[in-house]
Amino acid sequence: MATPVNASVIKAFRVLNAFTFAGEKLTLAQLTKRVDINVATLHRFLLTLEHVGAVVRTPDGAFELGLLLADLGGRVSxxxxxxxxxxxxxxxxxxxxxxxxxxxxxxxxxxxxxxxxxxxxxxxxxxxxxxxxxxxxxxxxxxxxxxxxxxxxxxxxxxxxxxxxxxxxxxxxxxxxxxxxxxxxxxxxxxxxxxxxxxxxxxxxxxxxxxxxxxxxxxxxxxxxxxxxxxxxxxxxxxxxxxxxxxxxxxx
CATH class of the missing domain: 3.30.450.40 (GAF domain)
Structure with a gap:
């Protein structure tokens, strides 16, 4: 029997993939329109991604991709x-x-x-x-x-x-x-x-x-x-x- 995939990890990457270019800033409402995840769940994902440095919150409360992804990307050919x-x-x-x-x-x-x-x-x-x-x-x-x-x-x-x-x-x-x-x-x-x-x-x-x-x-x-x-x-x-x-x- 095949090992099941982790749905939460898949959803987390869907959130990250919602950002379409470097430096793009998206609000919670804008992200909700781009990913098929309810607002409460999406907010929890964003808080977790912010905690590990995958996203950062801007002064106006929007979100953008964090330096963790740049660091990881630098390790990939x-x-x-x-x-x-x-x-x-x-x-x-x-x-x-x-x-x-x-x-x-x-x-x-x-x-x-x-x-x-x-x-x-x-x-x-x-x-x-x-x-x-x-x-x-x-x-x-x-x-x-x-x-x-x-x-x-x-x-x-x-x-x-x-x-x-x-x-x-x-x-x-x-x-x-x-x-x-x-x-x-x-x-x-x-x-x-x-x-x-x-x-x-x-x-x-x-x-x-x-x-x-x-x-x-x-x-x-x-x-x-x-x-x-x-x-x-x-x-x-x-x-x-x-x-x-x-x-x-x-x-x-």
Whole structure:
């Protein structure tokens, strides 16, 4: 029989997750609207979190995140934490399809691999964790960029240095914007021989994650036709949703 989880701990982290940015100050009434906890219980949680330094009370009686969280955060490597969550998923996908699976984060104008599942098929992709590639012409990069909007998107696009790797590489801002709109509609991104001739990549963003993250599958074009692309996209989306739940602490 599985050991039951502690519901109070889960609720405490829901309270902490209600603060959406550094320095945000929220009143008890505002917090009540963001978390599904009654006022009396929420107030007890806040008093306990204040006692341990996870939140602090401002002079006007509101609450903000405390220095305890900054101290704990300083002890965590984001890439290591993501790797630990994502690695089982990329390995499961690699085993299912026999192809190379990657997870990556967006770093300025580049994508950086944080996890990899090795394919068992011939002609697999030779890469390594920590490898960086341009965002504008990779499936992972375009999946990640499709989640940006406003100033964040404009800054990311302005950092791109368009270089032609193959005759199919995206090389203009207009073409990139058009493709990002398509990705948002259909839910997945493609690198169709843009980086290497004969190699395709399907990628999906991890929805709602606090860190910009995407997962992908790369394979030779001979093994990744349109029917297979749709199947792979669905599988990637399924795992992306599970990863999102684990990152946010909503997974059982």
């Amino acid at each position: 984001v890439t290591d934490a993501l790797h630990n969550i994502v690695q089982p998923h990329v390995e499961a996908l690699a085993q299912r399809f026999g192809e190379t699976i990657h997870a990556a984060i967006l770093d300025q104008d580049m994508v950086c691999y944080v996890a990899k599942g090795e394919g068992s098929r011939s002609l697999t992709v030779i890469t390594h964790i920590g490898k960086r590639l341009p965002a504008y012409c990779t499936g992972l990069g375009k999946a990640l960029m499709s989640q940006l909007d406003g100033e964040a998107l404009e800054q990311c696009i302005s950092r791109q240095t368009f270089k032609r790797f193959t005759d199919k590489t995206t090389t203009s801002v207009a073409d990139l914007r058009k493709e990002l709109r398509l990705i948002r509609r259909r839910g997945y991104a493609m690198d169709n021989e843009e980086v290497e001739t004969g190699l395709r990549c399907v990628a999906v963003p991890v929805p709602g994650a606090s860190v910009r993250l995407a997962i992908s599958m790369s394979a030779p074009t001979t093994r990744l036709n349109q029917t297979k692309i749709r199947e792979v996209a669905r599988a990637l989306q399924h795992h992306a949703e599970q990863i999102s739940e684990q990152i946010s602490g909503k997974a059982p």
